[in-house]
Amino acid sequence: MNIPSGTILQNGKYRIISVLGQGGFGITYKGTLFEQYKGALQSIPIQIPVAIKEFFFQDYCTRKENSHEISISTTKGKVVFERFREKLIKEAHILAKLDHPNIVKVLEVFEENNTVYMVMEYIEGESLRDILEAKHILPVDKALKYTRQTGEALIHIHGKRILHLDVKPSNILISDAEKKAKLIDFGISKRYDENLHETSITIAGKSKGYAPIEQYSEKGAALFAPSLDVYSLGATLYHSLTGCVPPDPYTIIDEGLTPPSQLNKEIPDHLDQAIQKAMAVKKTDRYQSVNEFLVAMDVDGLDEHEKQGEKKETLPVQTDSQHYPGLTEPVIGSGFITPHTENENLIKKCDQKANYAWVWLLMGIIIIIIGFIMTLWFIDHGPSLNELIEMVYVEGGNFNMGSNDGTDCEKPIHEVMVNSFWIGKYEVTVNLFNEFIKETGYKTDSDKDEGSYIWNNEKFDWEKRAWINWRCDAQGNIRSQNEYNQPVIHVSYNDALAFCNWLNTKTGQKYRLPTEAEWEYAAGNGSKHTKYSWGNSEPFGKKGGNVADEAAKMKFSDWPVFNGYDDGYIYTSPSGSFDSNEFGIYDMSGNVWEWCNDWYDCDYYANSPYSNPQGPSTGDMRAFRGGSWTLSPSDCRVARRVPFWPSFRSNVLGFRLLRTD
Numbered sequence: 001m002n003i004p005s006g007t008i009l010q011n012g013k014y015r016i017i018s019v020l021g022q023g024g025f026g027i028t029y030k031g032t033l034f035e036q037y038k039g040a041l042q043s044i045p046i047q048i049p050v051a052i053k054e055f056f057f058q059d060y061c062t063r064k065e066n067s068h069e070i071s072i073s074t075t076k077g078k079v080v081f082e083r084f085r086e087k088l089i090k091e092a093h094i095l096a097k098l099d100h101p102n103i104v105k106v107l108e109v110f111e112e113n114n115t116v117y118m119v120m121e122y123i124e125g126e127s128l129r130d131i132l133e134a135k136h137i138l139p140v141d142k143a144l145k146y147t148r149q150t151g152e153a154l155i156h157i158h159g160k161r162i163l164h165l166d167v168k169p170s171n172i173l174i175s176d177a178e179k180k181a182k183l184i185d186f187g188i189s190k191r192y193d194e195n196l197h198e199t200s201i202t203i204a205g206k207s208k209g210y211a212p213i214e215q216y217s218e219k220g221a222a223l224f225a226p227s228l229d230v231y232s233l234g235a236t237l238y239h240s241l242t243g244c245v246p247p248d249p250y251t252i253i254d255e256g257l258t259p260p261s262q263l264n265k266e267i268p269d270h271l272d273q274a275i276q277k278a279m280a281v282k283k284t285d286r287y288q289s290v291n292e293f294l295v296a297m298d299v300d301g302l303d304e305h306e307k308q309g310e311k312k313e314t315l316p317v318q319t320d321s322q323h324y325p326g327l328t329e330p331v332i333g334s335g336f337i338t339p340h341t342e343n344e345n346l347i348k349k350c351d352q353k354a355n356y357a358w359v360w361l362l363m364g365i366i367i368i369i370i371g372f373i374m375t376l377w378f379i380d381h382g383p384s385l386n387e388l389i390e391m392v393y394v395e396g397g398n399f400n401m402g403s404n405d406g407t408d409c410e411k412p413i414h415e416v417m418v419n420s421f422w423i424g425k426y427e428v429t430v431n432l433f434n435e436f437i438k439e440t441g442y443k444t445d446s447d448k449d450e451g452s453y454i455w456n457n458e459k460f461d462w463e464k465r466a467w468i469n470w471r472c473d474a475q476g477n478i479r480s481q482n483e484y485n486q487p488v489i490h491v492s493y494n495d496a497l498a499f500c501n502w503l504n505t506k507t508g509q510k511y512r513l514p515t516e517a518e519w520e521y522a523a524g525n526g527s528k529h530t531k532y533s534w535g536n537s538e539p540f541g542k543k544g545g546n547v548a549d550e551a552a553k554m555k556f557s558d559w560p561v562f563n564g565y566d567d568g569y570i571y572t573s574p575s576g577s578f579d580s581n582e583f584g585i586y587d588m589s590g591n592v593w594e595w596c597n598d599w600y601d602c603d604y605y606a607n608s609p610y611s612n613p614q615g616p617s618t619g620d621m622r623a624f625r626g627g628s629w630t631l632s633p634s635d636c637r638v639a640r641r642v643p644f645w646p647s648f649r650s651n652v653l654g655f656r657l658l659r660t661d
Contacts, residue, residue: 002027003054003068009112014052014119021170028053030122033107049122050107055088055115057081070114085116092118095186098160102153104173104184120184125176128240129169136243140266143240144297146172149181151233151290157189158226158290164189165221167232168210169239190221206467210235213249213281216467217477227286230293234278234286237297241267241275249281250471254438270298389424389432389503391659392584394518396420399527401520402605403639409602410639416517417611423514423522424657426575426586427487427594428499430479433470436499439506444470445492445647452476452490453650455630462650470495474571474629474651485574487592487654493622493646496595496655503657513597514658516641517613519625523588523638525581531637533581533588533626538633539565545590546573546629547636560632572629588626589636592654596623600643621645628652 007016013034020028033048060077061070072078092109099105108119128146132138138146150172154164164186171185206215212231214220221228235246242263247255257279261272274296280286287293402413436442446452446469454476456463468476470490473483491499496513503511514522523533530536534543539562546569548561555570567590569577576586588594598615600623615623621643627636630652634640644653 001056001063003029007068009052009117010110014050016052020051023058025055025057026053027056031119033119049124051104051120051122053118053120054113055085055117057084061115068113085111088116088118091186091189091191092116094162094191095189098157098162100153100156102149102180102182103156104182123173123175123182125174127170128172128174128181128236131174132169132239132243137264138240140241140268140271143237144271146174146181146240147233147237147297148294150183150236151294153181153183154226154229154233154290158229160191161224162186162189162191163221163224163226164229164232165211165215166207167229167236168207169236172236207232208248209239209245211248212283212286213478214283216249217472220477225283226289227283230278230287230290231280231283233290233293234275238275238279246279252279252281254434270296274298389657390426391422391657392425393422394420394522394526394583394585397521397527399521399524399529401517401529401608401639403637406634406637406639407641409641410605412605414605414608415610416521416608416613418515418518418521419612419660421514421518422659422661423518423583423585425580425584427592427654427656428496429485429575430470430488431484433488433491433499434484436502437470440502442495442498442502444490444495444649446470446490446649449647453648455651468651472651476651483574486572487575487587489572489592489651489654490649491654492649493595495649499655500657510660511657512659513595513655515612515614516596516598516623516625518658519588519594519596519656520638522583522585523581523626525583528582529638530581533585533638534579538562539567542577542579545578545587545636547590547627548630548632552629556630559630560634562633569629588656589638590627590629590631592626592628593624593642593652594626595653595655596625598623600641624653 002019002022003016005016005018008014009016009031015032015034017030017032020030022028029052031050031052033050035046035048036043037046056070057072057077057080060072060074060081062073063069064071072081089109089111092106096106096109104123105121106118107121110117110119137143150167154167157164164183165188166185167183171183173182173184174180175182210232212220212228214225214228238244238246238260242260244263246252247257257276259272260275261267261269267275274293277285277296278287278293287296396417396419398415398417400413401416403410404413451464451466452468452472453462453464454468454474455461465476468490470488471478472490473479473486474489479486493513500511500513503509520529524530525533525535532539532545534545537543539545539547544562544565544567546567547565548556548559549565549567550561550563551566551568551570553559553561567573567578573587573591575591578586578590580586581588596615599617599619600621601616601619604613604616622645624642624644625638625640627640635642
């Protein structure tokens with residue numbers, strides 16, 4: 001995959017020496033620039049070390065056999081590659097104009113081997129990440145020095161309306177000669193116009209632990225906001241002083257951010273507070289400029305020697321016999337961590353709060369006692385989880401399942417009998433699903449497999465977007481807390497099944513997803529088998545649902561809609577926003593599709609059993625029902641059947657619970 005050492009580029013101007021690093025979008029090499037120094041009488045050849053970055057999309061690019069040329073086999077890969085190759089050339093010319101002592105200089109950009117190469121000054125040194133891996137943490141004064149230098153680089157680019165968007169330890173080089181921090185890798189940076197709107201189209205990306213929550217949203221960086229880089233700079237300082245990669249914003253929302261001073265007792269209070277404010281999840285709670293953050297850090301409180309990087313350091317001392325709790329390797333003394341000092345508390349695991357066994361034992365006893373008392377109280381006074389989940393009782397019966405008005409998969413109409421059951425009054429909400437995640441730490445298919453799908457109306461196809469998961473709304477933006485009363489989306493059948501298993505263990509009840517027969521019986525008002533859950537008529541006011549309507553047509557002009565109907569929502573709506581059906585169940589036609597328990601077979605109805613059909617015994621796809629906020633009358637009928645793979649998730653798909661006694 002890499003160009004071998006000794007490879008010549010630009011007709012001998014550059015020679016590849018070795019690989020320095022590799023990411024998803026490129027490979028960086030150490031190279032040599034050959035030049036002639038011309039004196040008054042003669043010239044001599046000189047060799048200048050440089051860094052050469054090759055644009056190489058790991059997901060799409062391969063190297064031709066016996067050649068250094070890049071090859072792309074898929075049409076999609078070629079489109080994406082060409083789009084960004086031209087853009088990178090333009091970006092390189094912009095970056096070449098950034099003249100700052102704490103920003104690596106771009107010397108040249110050229111095309112060769114069917115790709116683009118960017119040549120930069122070579123810094124003899126190591127990244128801040130490598131330093132932290134070796135030393136675990138930095139002394140406060142040194143961490144502040146590197147943070148200020150990186151901050152000054154950011155202030156410079158912000159003055160030119162550029163956001164870096166990827167500040168992290170691996171993108172900060174520390175030179176051996178000057179011990180100076182230099183900001184590198186502007187691969188996902190963005191430029192903005194005088195109205196602060198984005199003008200560049202760079203590759204979307206984020207670094208977990210360092211990226212603010214806005215970068216998990218497609219439009220999170222659409223407007224110029226230095227607070228995005230403030231967050232990343234604060235997260236980098238957090239890592240430098242604690243040895244811990246910060247948690248991602250979602251974890252901070254759920255569990256909070258451990259104050260850095262709890263992980264390093266050398267951090268002063270004002271700095272502890274400054275870091276936490278810089279890393280506030282809500283962007284308006286952060287410092288709005290890098291300069292504000294630097295002032296709050298009180299870097300200027302250092303003495304003159306420290307400002308100039310002249311603070312004396314103790315020579316490293318190997319202490320093979322000295323071990324600290326929680327570490328498997330001996331500690332290296334480096335002037336700020338030495339044996340038998342109060343600084344032993346600096347070295348600890350990131351989630352460690354204390355190392356004394358008696359403290360933990362005492363805390364454990366207290367927690368057990370409190371838990372026992374609270375359990376007794378709740379038995380008599382508090383609601384159980386069963387009571388918090390609102391279920392509606394549906395008396396079983398017979399009905400004619402299927403329809404002659406839809407697809408062949410809804411035929412033939414056949415009589416079915418279902419037993420009585422309890423079904424969710426509402427679709428499972430974000431709030432309820434959040435309880436499951438908080439207690440179990442479960443990773444959804446979106447978390448494990450790089451995102452969820454959103455319907456792209458222009459391409460008329462599902463488009464996967466890497467940052468989207470169950471916390472997001474239908475547009476892919478992170479939901480605020482007041483939207484947690486809406487149905488959870490971006491969840492797969494597998495996720496819904498895991499939720500049911502957790503709920504069963506938690507409550508001792510028998511929760512599951514409804515079968516197609518149970519779902520259709522409940523949605524169609526039992527034996528009446530109405531066309532829609534609200535009845536047989538067209539929707540009107542609250543006697544309807546969240547479907548494709550006149551408001552949606554104004555945004556999506558080519559959608560078929562319920563003509564003349566405006567439900568008040570373009571995307572998902574809060575659960576229970578419309579009238580219930582005759583059973584007292586809400587949103588069974590529209591809002592979001594709902595996973596069912598059955599494997600899907602288009603021809604299943606021809607051989608369906610009469611009593612409590614469970615669907616095929618096996619299959620490739622699972623069924624879901626009910627239509628969504630995107631869909632027209634035909635797709636919101638209670639008889640409509642749709643299949644998808646169990647791992648599929650999207651912005652129109654959620655689920656509803658069923659319980660049997």
